[in-house]
Structure formats: C-alpha cells, structure tokens
Amino acid sequence: RKEVEQDPGPFNVPEGATVAFNCTYSNSASQSFFWYRQDCRKEPKLLMSVYSSGNEDGRFTAQLNRASQYISLLIRDSKLSDSATYLCVVAMTTDSWGKLQFGAGTQVVVTP
Amino acid sequence: EPEVTQTPSHQVTQMGQEVILRCVPISNHLYFYWYRQILGQKVEFLVSFYNNEISEKSEIFDDQFSVERPDGSNFTLKIRSTKLEDSAMYFCASSVPAGGLRHTDTQYFGPGTRLTVL
Numbered sequence: 001r002k003e004v005e006q007d008p009g010p011f012n013v014p015e016g017a018t019v020a021f022n023c024t025y026s027n028s029a030s031q032s033f034f035w036y037r038q039d040c041r042k043e044p045k046l047l048m049s050v051y052s053s054g055n056e057d058g059r060f061t062a063q064l065n066r067a068s069q070y071i072s073l074l075i076r077d078s079k080l081s082d083s084a085t086y087l088c089v090v091a092m093t094t095d096s097w098g099k100l101q102f103g104a105g106t107q108v109v110v111t112p
Numbered sequence: 113e114p115e116v117t118q119t120p121s122h123q124v125t126q127m128g129q130e131v132i133l134r135c136v137p138i139s140n141h142l143y144f145y146w147y148r149q150i151l152g153q154k155v156e157f158l159v160s161f162y163n164n165e166i167s168e169k170s171e172i173f174d175d176q177f178s179v180e181r182p183d184g185s186n187f188t189l190k191i192r193s194t195k196l197e198d199s200a201m202y203f204c205a206s207s208v209p210a211g212g213l214r215h216t217d218t219q220y221f222g223p224g225t226r227l228t229v230l
Contacts, residue, residue, distance in 0.1 A: 043224050
C-alpha cells in the first residue's frame with residue numbers, strides 16, 4: 001500500500017468554479033500534513049500546512065480527518081494560475097525537520 | 113526573500129562517472145535535505161543532514177551516495193558511479209531557521225538539478 005495516495009486527475013475546472021480533492025495516508029502515526037504545489041518541471045512549493053481543525057488561506061481550504069486518515073484541499077473561484085499539480089505531503093514529525101513523504105500529485109487544469 | 117539555490121541546473125554524465133550536485137541552503141537554516149524525482153513519478157526523500165551528520169536516509173541512499181557540507185554555505189550530494197536509473201531531478205531543501213519558532217512548517221526547496229545519465 002502506498003504511504004500517500006492521491007487521485008492523479010486531471011481535474012478539468014472551468015475558471016471561477018470550485019474544485020476539491022483528497023489524499024489518504026497509511027501511517028496513523030503521521031504528525032504533520034501539507035499541501036505543496038508543483039508546476040511542470042519546477043520545485044515543490046508549500047501551499048499550506050494542514051491543521052487538525054481545518055484551515056483556510058484565501059481561496060484555499062484544507063481539512064484533516066485523522067480518524068479516516070485523509071486530507072482534503074478545496075480551491076474556490078479557480079484562476080487560470082491555479083493550474084498545477086497539487087502534492088499531498090505527510091511527515092512523521094511535528095516540526096519541519098523530518099523527512100517529507102509525497103503523494104504522486106493531483107493535476108488540476110483550469111480552463112477559460 | 114531568501115531562497116535555496118542549486119547548481120548546475122542540468123548535468124549530463126556518462127554511466128559510471130561521478131557527479132557532484134551543489135546546493136546553497138538558506139543561510140540561517142539548520143536542516144538540509146536531498147530529494148529526487150524521476151520523471152513522471154513522485155518526489156522521494158533521499159537524506160537529511162543536521163549538525164554535520166546524516167540524521168536520516170532512505171533505502172535509495174546507498175553506498176554510491178554521500179553528502180557533505182564542506183563549508184558554511186554549500187551542501188553537496190555526490191553520486192560515485194552513476195547508473196542510468198539515477199537520471200532524475202534532484203532537489204535540495206532546507207528548513208528550521210536558527211532561533212525560529214518551533215512550528216516552522218516549511219521546507220524550502222531549490223529549483224533542482226536535472227541529472228541525465230547516458
């Protein structure tokens with residue numbers, strides 16, 4: 001079983017629409033959760049950390065369900081610039097010093 | 113904004129040759145990492161480094177790999193005898209500023225070095 005699993009997509013989203021997708025993780029001892037964004041052939045960039053109570057950053061909302069071991073990301077009012085691969089990332093540590101375990105990514109394509 | 117830098121951006125080498133990939137982490141960070149991403153696959157952890165020693169490594173990081181912080185600014189990954197399957201994008205990352213908040217959740221990634229082994 002993969003440690004972090006994501007639907008690869010692509011999710012084709014009209015500009016202005018809402019899109020949501022999940023990821024599941026296998027290790028119940030995981031402590032930290034993140035969404036990173038990766039543009040084609042570029043480095044991963046942190047989009048947001050995911051906290052137990054759920055959190056929002058502008059048009060992005062992340063949720064964590066520890067009981068079911070999944071994390072979700074919702075993007076509202078999609079922009080063309082949101083087209084990217086979204087990487088679900090899990091760490092065993094409570095801080096940023098531990099190794100990150102990446103999912104394979106969910107591709108989002110926002111169309112005009 | 114401070115950033116992680118990596119050189120070269122693209123390295124082409126012959127199978128069996130040694131390569132050294134170079135990284136300059138963010139200057140006041142304490143933890144350093146190498147990850148790799150084979151084309152079309154997920155990002156994979158290779159090694160983490162703290163206080164001048166390896167703190168964790170993956171099964172990928174075998175005896176052909178080594179890391180070094182030769183001075184106060186550079187962090188290098190050496191592959192002693194490259195194989196075709198070492199072809200990938202190699203990302204360096206750094207985290208945890210000295211004296212920073214405990215819950216600093218960010219590992220900052222460099223732009224990567226694309227390694228092509230022929």
